[in-house]
Amino acid sequence: MVKHIGETGVESALEVVEYGAGKPVIAVTAGVHGDEVTGVYTARRLIGELEKQPPIKGTVRVLPVVNPTAMRCLARRSPFDGADMNRIFPGNTSGSLSERVAAAVWTQTEGADAIIDLHCCSQHLLPYILAVHEEFDFAREHARRITMPVVIRSEGTPGQLFTEACRRRGQAACIIELPSAASEGGVNKPASDLCFNALLDFLRSHGMLEGEVKGREPSFYGGLTDVNAPRAGLWTPVREAGAFVSAGDVLGTLDDEPVPAPEEALLMAVRPLCYVFEGRLEVATYAVRAYCE
Numbered sequence: 093m094v095k096h097i098g099e100t101g102v103e104s105a106l107e108v109v110e111y112g113a114g115k116p117v118i119a120v121t122a123g124v125h126g127d128e129v130t131g132v133y134t135a136r137r138l139i140g141e142l143e144k145q146p147p148i149k150g151t152v153r154v155l156p157v158v159n160p161t162a163m164r165c166l167a168r169r170s171p172f173d174g175a176d177m178n179r180i181f182p183g184n185t186s187g188s189l190s191e192r193v194a195a196a197v198w199t200q201t202e203g204a205d206a207i208i209d210l211h212c213c214s215q216h217l218l219p220y221i222l223a224v225h226e227e228f229d230f231a232r233e234h235a236r237r238i239t240m241p242v243v244i245r246s247e248g249t250p251g252q253l254f255t256e257a258c259r260r261r262g263q264a265a266c267i268i269e270l271p272s273a274a275s276e277g278g279v280n281k282p283a284s285d286l287c288f289n290a291l292l293d294f295l296r297s298h299g300m301l302e303g304e305v306k307g308r309e310p311s312f313y314g315g316l317t318d319v320n321a322p323r324a325g326l327w328t329p330v331r332e333a334g335a336f337v338s339a340g341d342v343l344g345t346l347d348d349e350p351v352p353a354p355e356e357a358l359l360m361a362v363r364p365l366c367y368v369f370e371g372r373l374e375v376a377t378y379a380v381r382a383y384c385e
Contacts, residue, residue, distance in 0.1 A: 112147035126162025131210030234264030239307025
């Protein structure tokens with residue numbers, strides 16, 4: 093199904109692909125931000141798999157490109173109104189083009205038992221699930237079914253599809269953040285592979301696809317925190333993303349001066365060898381284990 097949404101002089105086409113029937117209903121969305129194409133690619137892969145292997149029970153609804161006008165420009169926002177769609181849910185049927193599309197997406201996901209929204213993060217970050225897992229038990233249990241290594245606590249920014257779905261409708265919802273590729277319009281294939289397999293596991297966990305869950309439950313962490321270099325200079329990393337560090341461990345050096353880890357944590361990102369300057373001194377990003385486990 094393709095739903096055409098327009099305001100004066102402009103139009104957007106919202107593609108909705110559905111497989112199966114009945115409960116549970118799982119909605120997968122991608123392309124809310126038009127430059128986050130690894131999520132779009134992964135959603136398309138899921139559609140291809142469901143063409144070959146439809147659900148044995150329940151319904152899977154996939155919206156592979158929520159913001160096609162932004163994707164055409166490989167931009168975060170639509171060129172017609174400049175709105176960040178992931179800050180305006182549940183949308184407005186009488187608003188700008190992005191607000192109307194958001195309202196249509198809100199309607200398409202209304203009856204879902206669970207929502208997974210695919211996004212992209214920095215190319216240096218590890219992939220992760222973003223959830224309000226300390227705010228809602230059902231959000232934590234939802235994330236627990238997704239077999240990716242890490243769940244990060246969301247700060248709960250209003251206007252995002254998953255936060256509004258959790259708060260307004262009591263729906264289990266989360267984001268999966270996939271590291272972007274280095275090139276414009278590029279797909280991070282290893283990140284897509286990880287996410288694609290996790291989506292299949294998620295459907296298996298609900299009895300919607302045949303077979304056993306193959307991956308492991310994720311570990312839960314707090315929010316992401318940056319480590320900043322003390323000043324401008326040449327950053328040389330020592331540790332890599334994915335490493336566990338203790339307080340005082342050397343993460344890298346700034347002009348041969350050690351930059352220590354502030355606390356025991358999982359390194360989610362480490363910038364490669366580079367010069368850093370005032371205004372962008374972050375050299376690493378970490379997360380600490382969450383109390384909810």
